[in-house]
Amino acid sequence: MSSPPFSPLSPFAVTLLGGVFGLMVGSFFNVVIYRMPRGESVVWPPSRCMQCGYQIKFYQNIPVVSWLLLKGKCKSCGTPISAQYPIIEALTGLLTALIIGYFSFAEAGYPLDFKIGVTFLVMASIPIFVIDFRHFLIPDLLTYPGMLLGLALSFLPGGQTPLQSLTGAAVSGLFLWLIGYAASLVLKKEAMGLGDVKLVAMAGALFGAPTALFGLIFASALGCLIGLPMMLLRRLDEHRHIPFGPYICMGVLLAAFFSQPVLDWYMGLLSR
Ligand SMILES: [Zn+2]
Numbered sequence: 215m216s217s218p219p220f221s222p223l224s225p226f227a228v229t230l231l232g233g234v235f236g237l238m239v240g241s242f243f244n245v246v247i248y249r250m251p252r253g254e255s256v257v258w259p260p261s262r263c264m265q266c267g268y269q270i271k272f273y274q275n276i277p278v279v280s281w282l283l284l285k286g287k288c289k290s291c292g293t294p295i296s297a298q299y300p301i302i303e304a305l306t307g308l309l310t311a312l313i314i315g316y317f318s319f320a321e322a323g324y325p326l327d328f329k330i331g332v333t334f335l336v337m338a339s340i341p342i343f344v345i346d347f348r349h350f351l352i353p354d355l356l357t358y359p360g361m362l363l364g365l366a367l368s369f370l371p372g373g374q375t376p377l378q379s380l381t382g383a384a385v386s387g388l389f390l391w392l393i394g395y396a397a398s399l400v401l402k403k404e405a406m407g408l409g410d411v412k413l414v415a416m417a418g419a420l421f422g423a424p425t426a427l428f429g430l431i432f433a434s435a436l437g438c439l440i441g442l443p444m445m446l447l448r449r450l451d452e453h454r455h456i457p458f459g460p461y462i463c464m465g466v467l468l469a470a471f472f473s474q475p476v477l478d479w480y481m482g483l484l485s486r
Pocket of ligand 1: 263264265266267268288289290291292293
């Protein structure tokens with residue numbers, strides 16, 4: 215089924231709309247990244263200049279464009295506005311367009327719940343990366359809705375069943391919690407944050423236990439490949455936590471696409 219490039223539902227139009235949607239969500243992510251670790255509400259009050267309190271008008275809040283038009287300065291007092299804002303917006307827009315574009319052009323026959331779940335995970339990864347690296351926490355504001363989304367999506371035809379979604383969340387969350395508990399007994403200090411457990415439970419609700427558990431294996435491998443050299447570069451500090459959330463996001467994303475081929479290959483080896 216192919217439609218002309220500019221019809222409303224052509225893959226091109228869907229990708230473009232995905233990018234615009236991503237830009238707007240990126241704008242919300244900026245609020246989450248700034249306010250959530252401070253324990254402030256993400257819905258009230260509206261955005262203000264941190265320096266003079268000037269309330270940013272809705273038409274000055276267009277993702278990326280506004281920052282460029284204002285030349286990165288507050289309209290009222292001229293205080294520089296961090297480039298982090300347009301960067302987060304542009305990145306969210308770009309990644310959203312990429313993943314939605316992939317799904318709409320590839321027509322690879324993924325079930326709808328999988329496509330929506332992967333898109334959600336890709337987008338949520340951005341604030342999780344920033345907040346976990348800076349503050350070593352993963353906001354419930356992202357993981358709880360992700361769990362609910364996973365359960366809701368499981369009612370769609372095709373893909374996984376509600377029971378698989380529920381057991382996926384429970385089994386994978388409990389699994390990581392047990393590992394964390396065992397590690398804390400050995401190390402005699404808290405080894406793993408509950409945020410990581412909730413993130414893995416979210417992955418289980420979205421994609422089922424096998425993908426979430428495979429994701430943990432990939433995450434550990436990535437953690438060793440990327441995290442250990444980074445720790446050594448910054449010199450080992452035993453009080454330093456390792457933010458595991460970003461690795462879980464990357465690991466689960468890899469597992470979502472590649473755990474079945476790896477499993478098939480392994481089973482093939484066994485049955486020889
Ligand atoms: Zn100002």
